[in-house]
Amino acid sequence: MIIPEHGRTLTQEEWRPVIDEMLASSHIILSTHENSDGDGLGSQVALSLVLKALGKEVVILNPSEVPPNYMFLREIHEIRLFRDHDEESIQEFFLADLLIVLDANLHDRVGKLWPHVEFAREAGRLRMLCIDHHLEPEDFTDVTVCETYVSSTGELVCDLITAMEQHTGRHLLTTDVASALYTAIMTDTGSFRFSKTSPYTYRLAGMLVDKGADPEMIYDRIYNSLTPESLQLLGLSLTNIKIVDHGLISWLFISQEMLDQTGSKLFDTDLIIRYLLSVPTVRVAVLLVEMQDGRTKVSFRSRGKIWVNRLANHYGGGGHMNAAGCLLRMSAEKAKMVILDDVRKFTFEHINA
Numbered sequence: 001m002i003i004p005e006h007g008r009t010l011t012q013e014e015w016r017p018v019i020d021e022m023l024a025s026s027h028i029i030l031s032t033h034e035n036s037d038g039d040g041l042g043s044q045v046a047l048s049l050v051l052k053a054l055g056k057e058v059v060i061l062n063p064s065e066v067p068p069n070y071m072f073l074r075e076i077h078e079i080r081l082f083r084d085h086d087e088e089s090i091q092e093f094f095l096a097d098l099l100i101v102l103d104a105n106l107h108d109r110v111g112k113l114w115p116h117v118e119f120a121r122e123a124g125r126l127r128m129l130c131i132d133h134h135l136e137p138e139d140f141t142d143v144t145v146c147e148t149y150v151s152s153t154g155e156l157v158c159d160l161i162t163a164m165e166q167h168t169g170r171h172l173l174t175t176d177v178a179s180a181l182y183t184a185i186m187t188d189t190g191s192f193r194f195s196k197t198s199p200y201t202y203r204l205a206g207m208l209v210d211k212g213a214d215p216e217m218i219y220d221r222i223y224n225s226l227t228p229e230s231l232q233l234l235g236l237s238l239t240n241i242k243i244v245d246h247g248l249i250s251w252l253f254i255s256q257e258m259l260d261q262t263g264s265k266l267f268d269t270d271l272i273i274r275y276l277l278s279v280p281t282v283r284v285a286v287l288l289v290e291m292q293d294g295r296t297k298v299s300f301r302s303r304g305k306i307w308v309n310r311l312a313n314h315y316g317g318g319g320h321m322n323a324a325g326c327l328l329r330m331s332a333e334k335a336k337m338v339i340l341d342d343v344r345k346f347t348f349e350h351i352n353a
């Protein structure tokens with residue numbers, strides 16, 4: 001892990017192109033990847049509050065709905081779900097002068113927003129920024145800040161907001177902004193446990209608590225938020241986890257039928273993957289979820305130096321060394337066969353590397 005000497009992710013000077021783009025714009029859209037998580041949502045809310053405080057018109061347009069456990073965040077109700085044929089939202093891409101993509105570094109991570117973004121950029125003046133920390137960024141925006149050693153996008157946005165405070169001389173890091181950033185950092189670091197949690201991450205978290213973020217409340221709202229339906233799904237899932245290849249690989253398939261049977265939703269599957277890695281011999285864990293639209297959502301986790309992002313890359317996805325994912329346009333049955341076969345080969349090739 002490389003952490004710059006100064007501790008901060010980027011210097012004030014290095015943030016300048018990003019700050020200049022934002023200050024030069026008046027109508028700004030924020031977006032994040034499909035199946036939004038705490039990092040993307042927290043970063044969006046924080047940046048939205050700051051940009052509004054600076055007099056900008058801000059619209060948050062996401063390709064997926066907000067999971068209910070993030071509803072406590074200030075501004076979260078401002079987030080709009082982008083739907084096909086939603087003329088009002090499509091119009092936004094032509095009205096806006098800047099689109100900021102948070103926590104995603106590939107164009108297709110914004111899902112069905114992309115064709116409209118592309119069209120608006122060809123037709124007019126829509127500029128784009130990307131702020132992210134996933135591996136192997138694609139060059140699809142005007143300015144990309146992708147720092148892969150950083151724990152979370154929230155950590156980057158926190159530094160950006162501090163740099164904006166210095167630049168504008170305005171107080172921007174309010175309690176609501178601090179809570180949103182704490183949410184982003186806490187969720188993406190697995191509550192400050194994952195390997196990219198640096199001493200600087202803890203210092204930032206301390207600073208955010210100083211500014212009024214409430215760790216106990218935030219943890220409670222996000223993690224003690226199960227519904228009876230998601231508990232049913234968890235129970236059903238636990239009994240279906242498969243541990244194979246001498247305990248090296250664990251996998252689970254969640255069918256649409258399991259979701260229907262328990263009355264749970266796609267985002268209820270997010271809490272399940274951690275159990276796949278809870279057996280200490282497991283090096284690679286795979287969760288396959290059959291989606292309503294016929295696609296299959298695949299999540300990979302690994303322990304130690306096994307770069308599952310490479311596995312995800314192979315299928316057009318991406319992520320981090322120990323956490324990655326992709327969306328497959330094939331039936332769950334086919335995906336299961338293809339993926340599990342590849343995972344097995346990949347794991348054996350990389351386990352001793």
Ligand SMILES: [Mn+2]
Nearest residue numbers: 039103153188
């Ligand atoms: Mn993230």
